[in-house]
Amino acid sequence: xxxxxxxxxxxxxxxxxxxxxxxxxxxxxxxxxxxxxxxxxxxxxxxxxxxxxxxxxxxxxxxxxxxxxxxxxxxxxxxxxxxxxxxxxxxxxxxxxxxxxxxxxxxxxxxxxxxxxxxxxxxxxxxxxxxxxxxxxxxxxxxxxxxxxxxxxxxxxxxxxxxxxxxxxxxxxxxxxxxxxxxxxxxxxxxxxxxxxxxxxxxxxxxxxxxxxxxxxxxxxxxxxxxxxxxxxxxxxxxxxxxxxxxxxxxxxxxxxxxxxxxxxxxxxxxxxxxxxxxxxxxxxxxxxxxxxxxxxxxxxxxxxxxxxxxxxxxxxxxxxxxxxxxxxxxxxxxxxxxxxxxxxxxxxxxxxxxxxxxxxxxxxxxxxxxxxxxxxxxxxxxxxxxxxxxxxxxxxxxxxxxxxxxxxxxxxxxxxxxxxxxxxxxxxxxxx
Numbered sequence: 001x002x003x004x005x006x007x008x009x010x011x012x013x014x015x016x017x018x019x020x021x022x023x024x025x026x027x028x029x030x031x032x033x034x035x036x037x038x039x040x041x042x043x044x045x046x047x048x049x050x051x052x053x054x055x056x057x058x059x060x061x062x063x064x065x066x067x068x069x070x071x072x073x074x075x076x077x078x079x080x081x082x083x084x085x086x087x088x089x090x091x092x093x094x095x096x097x098x099x100x101x102x103x104x105x106x107x108x109x110x111x112x113x114x115x116x117x118x119x120x121x122x123x124x125x126x127x128x129x130x131x132x133x134x135x136x137x138x139x140x141x142x143x144x145x146x147x148x149x150x151x152x153x154x155x156x157x158x159x160x161x162x163x164x165x166x167x168x169x170x171x172x173x174x175x176x177x178x179x180x181x182x183x184x185x186x187x188x189x190x191x192x193x194x195x196x197x198x199x200x201x202x203x204x205x206x207x208x209x210x211x212x213x214x215x216x217x218x219x220x221x222x223x224x225x226x227x228x229x230x231x232x233x234x235x236x237x238x239x240x241x242x243x244x245x246x247x248x249x250x251x252x253x254x255x256x257x258x259x260x261x262x263x264x265x266x267x268x269x270x271x272x273x274x275x276x277x278x279x280x281x282x283x284x285x286x287x288x289x290x291x292x293x294x295x296x297x298x299x300x301x302x303x304x305x306x307x308x309x310x311x312x313x314x315x316x317x318x319x320x321x322x323x324x325x326x327x328x329x330x331x332x333x334x335x336x337x338x339x340x341x342x343x344x345x346x347x348x349x350x351x352x353x354x355x356x357x358x359x360x361x362x363x364x365x366x367x368x369x370x371x372x373x374x375x376x377x378x379x380x381x382x383x384x385x386x387x388x389x390x391x392x393x394x395x396x397x398x399x400x401x402x403x404x405x406x407x408x409x410x411x412x413x414x415x416x417x418x419x420x421x422x423x424x425x426x427x428x429x430x431x432x433x
Contacts, residue, residue, distance in 0.1 A: 038109035040356065040391045041081040046383050049352025053083060056351045059244040060122060063236050067208045068215070077232070078117040080110050081354075087344075088358040088394045091127035091159055091210055091237050093149070093194075094217045094402040096135040098358075098394060103218075103233060106356045106393040108416070111229050119231035124347065127160040127207050127237035128293060128301065128337060140170070142187065142403040145177045156300040158293075160239050161334050162206035166198040186407050193217070207237050221405055223412040238343040243331050245346050246338065250324050256350065256376065257342075261291065262322060264309070266375070271306060273371040278364040279340030285314065292327075292336040294318045304336075311336075344368060349384055358394020365389045 045053070057074060064072045074082075088102045107121050131138050132155045139146040147170045150157065170191040174184050197203065197212040211234070218233035249255045259266040271290065274280040281288035289303040294313055296302050302318060304311040311320045320326055320336065330336040338346070344365055347353045349372045355365060366389045373381040405411060 033105055034108050034112075037106055040106065040354070040393075041084050041109070043081060043084055043354045043388070045083050045352040045354070046386075048383060049083070052351045053353070055245060055248065056241065056347070056353070057082060059241055060236060062244070063240060064234055067203075067211050068234070076117060077120040078115040079120055079122055080107065080231075082122070083352065084354045084356065085347075086121070086123045086356040086393060087126075087238065087347075088356065088361060089123050089125040089235060090129060090133055090135045091125035091207055091235060092129070092131070092133065092136045093140060093210060094214050094221070095140050097399060097401060099135055100221065100402060100405070101395055102356065102358055102393040104416070105395065106391075107231060110231055111226070111416075121231045121233050123233060123235045124238045124241065124353075125235045126340070126343075127239050128339065129159050130301065131155065131157050131159060131162070133159075140190075140403055141401040142174070142407070143178065143183060145174065147173045147187065156298070158295055158299050158301045159206055159210075160237060160337050161295045161299055164198045164203055164209050165206050166195060168194055170194075183407070187403075190403065207240070211235050217402065217406065221402060221410055223410040226413055226416075227410070238340075238347065239337045242338045242343040242346045245351075246342070247328055247331065249346075250328060257346070258324070261327065262324065267306070267322075270375060273374060274341060274368065277341075277367045277371070278360055279344065280364075280368070281339075281341070288341075289339050291339060291342055292320075292330075293339055294320070294336050295334060340364075341368070345372070348387060348389075352383065352387065354388060354391070356391050356393040357389065358392060362390055362392060 061072070061074045064074070084106075086102045086106050089099055094100065103121055103123055110119060110121075113119070131150045136149070137146070138150040138152075138155060139148045141147070147168075149168055149170075150165065168191050171184065171188045174187040178184065193216060194209075194213060197216070198209050200212065203209055203212065214235055215233055219227055219230060222230050246257060249257045250261070252258060260270050261267065271281070275283050279288070281290055285303050285305055290306045290311060292304055292311060294302040294304050294311070296313075296318065302313040302315075304313055304318070304320070306322075309322045311322060312318065320330055327336075331338075344355075345368070348355050348365065349369065355361070357365060369384060369387060369389055372384050376384065400408075
């Protein structure tokens with residue numbers, strides 16, 4: 001379907017269409033999740049990408065050390081294929097069923113591999129969201145009850161730029177809805193975990209708080225009998241890694257990203273080619289933003305548009321000159337952060353990371369792939385053409401929310417074996433819509 005037509009479809013219709021098409025192709029293309037997860041990790045990038053990924057790996061390690069402890073070293077973990085990453089996750093407390101399956105589907109074969117090192121998964125997440133994003137909607141769901149993490153007044157707070165959050169009152173909330181002492185005590189325990197990671201001395205942001213909390217909760221999603229086989233989960237905001245890489249790239253005047261941002265002719269071409277693609281920007285900026293999102297005084301993300309050689313917010317309260325110094329300084333102080341065009345472009349189309357996709361990310365990355373081949377030299381375009389953008393891992397295979405799964409003892413081997421049957425059932429229902 002054309003980008004132009006896609007623009008005029010409502011968000012719910014586009015999301016529903018993508019879910020149906022992606023689930024169908026996934027099920028009928030692969031018959032076994034274990035074999036599929038093993039296959040998608042067989043990727044061997046060209047030497048050009050391998051060289052570029054060295055800096056990516058360096059910044060991943062620095063991020064892990066900063067958040068999880070200075071003793072963390074990538075060499076101490078079995079990460080599987082480091083050139084393959086899930087990019088579907090939202091960077092928030094584990095909750096919605098749609099965001100539980102990707103790291104299982106994408107890594108199931110690794111659950112049962114024997115390794116001399118501790119196994120771990122690197123997941124590149126989207127933190128450029130408000131706390132009201134559809135996966136959590138400011139809350140954690142337990143027993144059909146939404147336990148609010150953020151108040152209504154805080155609904156527009158941006159996850160990437162938010163400081164730590166430590167006011168939950170989950171125990172008080174659950175006792176309004178149930179007299180079951182076991183359920184109430186369980187939620188008390190969850191609240192203690194949230195407080196524990198929010199109060200770590202070196203943690204001063206919500207994204208870091210989420211990274212630590214999810215590393216703990218991820219293991220609890222699985223039954224004790226198989227928990228030791230489950231790799232650790234390290235979630236890293238794509239905006240953070242892209243910012244670190246851009247800070248290096250933009251110091252080079254002839255780098256492709258310097259040209260995209262600071263050369264007017266290249267910039268105008270890119271704005272034209274990528275207009276209308278989800279994750280980039282739409283013609284009148286009813287969706288998306290030009291290259292970066294800005295953070296205003298109340299921690300809300302603001303769209304930016306190109307106006308001459310400036311990035312300007314729609315209400316004109318924010319104006320950032322498009323110079324290396326201003327962009328790097330704004331990134332450093334979290335006044336702006338990269339949009340998905342820059343995140344995906346840096347990680348996938350420049351570093352050659354193979355993305356594991358879901359939802360509408362498969363479609364938008366495929367469209368971006370086509371356009372990227374038009375703005376680079378033929379040799380680079382040939383590399384980009386080989387990047388696979390259809391490795392679906394988000395298929396809605398679990399019907400329960402994270403806290404319900406943990407409360408009931410975690411996913412066992414039987415639950416994991418049902419992945420294929422649940423996916424087929426989902427496709428059958430999609431065909432009836």
